[in-house]
Amino acid sequence: MNLRSDELAMRVWFRLIRLEARMQVAITERLREIGLSVPQCDVLTTLTEQEGVSQQVLARRLYVTKGNISGLLDRLETAGLVERRSTEADRRQYEIHLTSAGRISAEKAIALQRAYIGSTFGRMDTGTLADLERLLVAVRDRIRAEDEEALADRIGS
Numbered sequence: 001m002n003l004r005s006d007e008l009a010m011r012v013w014f015r016l017i018r019l020e021a022r023m024q025v026a027i028t029e030r031l032r033e034i035g036l037s038v039p040q041c042d043v044l045t046t047l048t049e050q051e052g053v054s055q056q057v058l059a060r061r062l063y064v065t066k067g068n069i070s071g072l073l074d075r076l077e078t079a080g081l082v083e084r085r086s087t088e089a090d091r092r093q094y095e096i097h098l099t100s101a102g103r104i105s106a107e108k109a110i111a112l113q114r115a116y117i118g119s120t121f122g123r124m125d126t127g128t129l130a131d132l133e134r135l136l137v138a139v140r141d142r143i144r145a146e147d148e149e150a151l152a153d154r155i156g157s
Helices: 005-032 038-049 055-062 066-078 100-119 126-156
Strands: 082-086 094-098
Touching: 005 038, 005 100, 038 055, 038 066, 038 082, 038 094, 038 100, 055 066, 055 094, 066 082, 094 100
Parallel strands: none
Antiparallel strands: 082 094
């Protein structure tokens, strides 16, 4: 089967989209077992890397809007997994911290993800994984360049 470059690109694109969807479903199901959604997991695991960040910083790190992060934090705070603490410099601003229950949930979520990664990617040989990473980085870099070109075109218009 000889495919033209554009046909092959489309086929690879759809395979990647479907693979990402399957992985999201698998992780969603596993997280649901411990009472978390994927966005909630993202917040908790991000806070394990650095606590005390503002809602704005957290939203930027997770690529979501300030409105989305506010709703997520409301639900996580109600569940007793995070707490907002006023900053010393400005009592109107808050730093986000994990509670002890939040840290336990984050650790469970991380363990679930590690187990899934171990049973999927972890079963691939190191050379194949290195090749896959190299290819994914190349695609990421091409997409970043495309985004920058599109932004430059919009600004230049």
